[in-house]
Amino acid sequence: MSTNRNDEKLGWTFLSNHFHVLVVLSRDPAARIRDIADEVNITQRTVQRILNEMVEEGVLSVEKSGRRNSYLINRNYSLRHPLESKHKIGELLDLLS
Numbered sequence: 001m002s003t004n005r006n007d008e009k010l011g012w013t014f015l016s017n018h019f020h021v022l023v024v025l026s027r028d029p030a031a032r033i034r035d036i037a038d039e040v041n042i043t044q045r046t047v048q049r050i051l052n053e054m055v056e057e058g059v060l061s062v063e064k065s066g067r068r069n070s071y072l073i074n075r076n077y078s079l080r081h082p083l084e085s086k087h088k089i090g091e092l093l094d095l096l097s
Helices: 017-027 033-040 044-057 089-096
Strands: 060-065 068-073
Touching: 017 033, 017 044, 017 068, 017 089, 033 044, 044 060, 068 089
Parallel strands: none
Antiparallel strands: 060 068
């Protein structure tokens, strides 16, 4: 009997929740916090914290349209860890698209 990976509980992953949020936003810049939380499998409060951190750091910028937000990813932002700092966020997003 084969096992469907989607049915298994998520344990650890290779990428952080911060990057998972970026992946969702790269696919849908106007994604709602609720939708991001569902896709990343984290709480809405955690998504809001991550978004705020990335806006403050300059990874994201926010464009407000009425009650909705749309997020623009700074694809030229360097990855933060010293082992990866020679690479840009856009490079990693391109690999996963």
